[in-house]
Amino acid sequence: MNRKVALVCTFAVLVGLLTGCAYKDIDKRFFVTSIGVDYSKNPQKPYHVSLKLAIPSPQVQPGKTNFQVISENADSIAEAVRVMKSKVDKDFDFGHCRVLVFNKAILRKHQAEVLNWFMRRRDIQGIAYMALGEPTAEKVIRVKAKSERLPSNAIILSFDETSNDSPYIIPEILNDFYMRLREEGIDPYLPVIQPLKDTYVINKVVLFKGSRLSKELNRDETRILNELLNTGRRGQINVKQGENEFFVNVESFNTKTKVVIPRNKKPYVNVHIKIDGYIESSDKKIYHNYELLEDQRLASEVISKRVKSTLETIQKTGSDPLGLGLRYQAKHGVSEKNVKKWNKIYPHIHFKVKTDLKLRGTGIMY
Amino acid sequence: MANQQKIVSTLKEQLGNSNDFKIQDIDSFRKKIVLVYIESLIDYKKINKDLIDPLLLCEKEDKYLLHLLSLPPCRQLKTEDNLLSLLIKGNLLIITTDFIFSYDAKKATNNQPGDSAVEMAVLGPQKALSENLSTNINLVRNRYPSEHLIMEQQTVGTMSKTPIALMYDKKLVDHDVLSDVKKRLPEIKMDMIQAIGQLENAMTKKKHHLFPIMMITERPDRIALNLSQGKVIILMHGTPFALIVPAVFFDFMSSMDDTSHTFWTNMLMIGIRYIGLLITLVLPALYIALTSYNPEILRSQLAATIAGSRAGVPYPSFFEVAFMMLAVEMLVESSIRLPKAIGPTATTVGGLILGQAAQQAQLVSSIMIIITAFVAISNFTIPVNPMSFAIRVARYPLILLASFFGMMGVVAGLILLICYLTDKRSFGTPFLRLYRGSSRRIEKITENPKGEKG
Known part of the structure; x- marks a missing residue:
């Protein structure tokens, strides 16, 4: 009995001396709050990927949003993210990425490949909002809205029906977009975000025919489409x-x-x-x-x-x-x-x- | 005459050194009467009234002997009786030339029921048990005036010989449980048994167990209620607590106030208790799982705030939780035993200053302070003390599992805990057996008594 106790004590002391691996705690992750994908005009590296990284602070105040945007050109989104990891001090966490913005050119040229990465990643949520950025996705991502408390939160709030029921905004989430894309007899659409100085405007929607980008509806047509979709706005x-x-x-x-x-x-x-x-x-x-x-x-x-x-x-x-x-x-x-x-x-x-x-x-x- | 002298001298030999051992010779009826007793155990007033005064009044010896025999606590001894043990138990020996009488003149100590201090009730009865066995039996009998109430006296402890009383309603009691209790009591091999918790541990077969399978209570009303539910009560001399056998998990979550509230108030109170149970058990583990493994479960806003407040903390979340839990446990443990005058100081220093300072020194995040306080407070919502202690212990395995496996560890830990509780038995009764509310249960008993079914 005494020997047992002595043994346990010895091990307890020895365990304390051991080295171990650290945790990847919440503060050792960079939360990516939105991703923008643009066409880079370079056919070798067509993807211009921008990530909006939240810099967390213990006090949350309106307009005090802190973020960092980094971009990279690569031949795939996965490659771009991999390369970008070497530009920052912490690991990316896509668990809170709720906004995905694309520009027209990339959707025209590499639509299928773009979506592939987002659908496969486990940590990209199916409820992430998708949008089309005009003129580029990166410009939309770089907007620092005055009222914003957390990076990208303003866009999420505009798409959220409980906080904004403007009939000109038609939200589209990743899962729904994918369903519409794959399903015969129903076509996807994407809301268009245009950056302004301290804010942005969302009042148009762009239609797809099959998987190809089609016409953009004007504001009033967007509203009527919204009403026909029974969105409750x-x-x-x-x-x-x-x-x-x-x-x-x-x-x-x-x-x-x-x-x-x-x-x-x-x-x-x-x-x-x-x-x-x-x-x-x-x-x-x-x-x-x-x-x-x-x-x-x-x-x-x-x-x-x-x-x-x-x-x-x-x-x-x-x-x-x-x-x-x-x-x-x-x-x-x-x-x-x-x-x-x-x-x-x-x-x-x-x-x-x-x-x-x-x-x-x-x-x-x- | 010689016999009388001999007995007295043997007793003197055996107890002679003790200062409180008294031998008193009285000459009356032209004979010698010797009173032998241990001074510190004896109630003088009682002796004066019952023994000395009549002695002076009686003219003849036969009359006095008749008087002695007519006293309820007095009996004539036979030769095989152990005089010494009678003396030690607080008896007075009256040795006449021909007979020896013993007279129970024990000074009753601590026989006043105090206010209930451990299990408070707002609207229920306010008095608890006393430390005197016969007073306690009296209290129980008063609360449960049934002709079926049986009381059996025994002693436990080879040296302490603590008197205990087994009480049950012979019509309602579960006879399997009763025979199990009666079987286990003589098997106890322990020298000193002075507290009811000791008896509980001695009666539990498993050495390493966490959750109590017998309920300790200080409330006579709970005892009466449990008697009517067909349970066995064990009262012990010298403690203001009683054991209730068997006890299931949901008994530990019931307070005696439950019977006196209105229905919806009651629902809310019970609901709060179970929420408190869940919070105190899971919250620290959940914090580790969410901050270190699965932050995507949180809302973005909360995740950002936690990340922000944790940014300055140099240690992983596991250390943070361990540190704060240690502080809280120490605080609780120290404030239990502190004198009442120092108690508030300790809690202020520990709770307010330590918490505030730890957060400002960036040793722990501000969210962790909230969690710590929440966990500590919700632990106190569990109404029966031993269960609240058990739950305090049960959250550490969960913390360990969470720090190794994250969210999955927490869920697996909870499942394991439920498996363990399901497997547990309290004297043959499944520990997780669902119970209906107590007051309704009484109504049911009168319709369908358990005793009849066997």
């Missing part, structure tokens, strides 16, 4: 008809899209929009209920017309962000024949838009 709708102009503040916005293929008739898409809201501002004075109903009818027509024209614009590009092809497949089965058939139908399909607008009132007025 609400805003105001302005209605202008001749002299009369008013705004409708949307309380709830609901769309039902249906692909109808009748026998012996031309196929069409039925879009049924239900809006609840009240008038936010109006040039005209509204005294009577029939005037409100008149406005309601007017607004419905205007909205229907706009939605129809947006859908037609999207149709012309050949892109299908609403997944109408997927709806067709759901009814007619998934086969190569059906996919081909749909590809023939889609460019000529007719859109029937019906809007049920309900104006709850004229707002609170005293």
